[in-house]
Amino acid sequence: MNAQPERRLAMAAAVGLGCVLLVLFVSAAIRLGAEVFTASEMKILRGVHRSAASLEVLAMVAAAWLAWRMRANQPVIALAAALTVALSVLGILAGQQPPPLAAYGNLTLGLALAASFAWLLGRTSDSKANRVAHLAAALVVVQVLLGAWIALYSETLWSWALVAHALLGLALAAGAMWLAARIERAAARFALAGLALAVPAAGFASALFDLPLGATLAHAAAAALFVSAAAYGHARIA
Ligand code: HEM
Structure with missing residues (x-):
């Protein structure tokens, strides 16, 4: 396999992973710190959440395009893409005060998305x-x-x-x-x-x-x- 697209795919997966970890951390801060943070701190946290989530979508699209061109790792890319779509829909439907089931879905699907990017980063052909x-x-x-x-x-x-x-x-x-x-x-x-x-x-x-x-x-x-x-x-x- 050509090394250049492989390196680019690893880069897209690393950016995706970094963004998802940031989203997970900020989501936990928003959920746990509702009574501690001021309104303007919450606004900043929500802004970071939105920016990192949008950047993750771009990294996901780049990873999907590279994997499609390389004909490699397609099942895990399809999983990451499906998780990204599911999380976006959940985020839009549940809003800023998600009920427990939506928050549960958000947290577990977000961790699954982080795991998909990390798995993609670690995958080698001789596993x-x-x-x-x-x-x-x-x-x-x-x-x-x-x-x-x-x-x-x-x-x-x-x-x-x-x-x-x-x-x-x-x-x-x-x-x-x-x-x-x-x-x-x-x-x-x-x-x-x-x-x-x-x-x-x-x-x-x-x-x-x-x-x-x-x-x-x-x-x-x-x-x-x-x-x-x-x-x-x-x-x-x-
Ligand atoms: C490999 C080890 C562990 C993993 C992967 C893990 C993972 C998790 C995750 C994903 C959550 C939900 C976090 C969130 O609210 O965003 C959680 C919550 C929690 N875990 Fe663990 N955990 C581990 C070990 C432990 C241990 C040893 C304890 C010790 C008692 C512990 C105590 C807790 C408690 C108290 C919560 C609830 C926190 C809350 O209300 O937000 N965990 N854990």
Whole structure:
């Protein structure tokens, strides 16, 4: 395959991933900080949200065009395009005060879109099927569905869902640590190990101190990065 369009596709996927992570972070800040931020701060957050979401659409179109020309990675591009359309429609229909189901859809589909771009970035032609990587990906999906349920539906913080989420989170973080210890490149090794520590640390700080804004926002951001790292790793291994 020609290296130039491949590099451009990676660039479009990286821009798309960056935009989705920014949208996810700002969405969490808007949702969690409704009582903390002033009206003008909220306006800025909404402006950043809108700009990053629009840039993501451009990155998506560029990635789709490049992948179509290269005849490569078409299923994951089709998935990312479908998620982009679904998120845009949901955003237009649900407005600024989305009901819980729309917020749940927004969060989980947004994380799936970040994972699609990260997967696209990590994909290489010599990847092989790997059952452990598929199982780990399935567990990350369960973890995200549980986390989003706790954040948007759970009436009491300490519930069976939080205990399951905390235990599965610790197991996933331990798995990520194990993987990090085997990565040769020091920067990638430390980045993954740092994430594997940050996600549960922020999660426990959030749960134990009754959801303070800083810890809860840090957990949402670190979780989105963890999901993206898991998708990238899955594409490299499986
Ligand atoms: C790999 C590990 C983990 C992942 C991928 C993960 C993922 C998530 C996600 C996606 C959310 C929804 C975030 C949002 O509101 O935008 C969430 C919420 C939450 N998680 Fe985790 N989590 C992990 C580990 C943990 C651990 C170990 C704890 C410790 C108790 C924890 C506690 C929480 C709490 C309390 C919430 C609700 C926060 C809120 O109300 O917004 N998480 N998690």
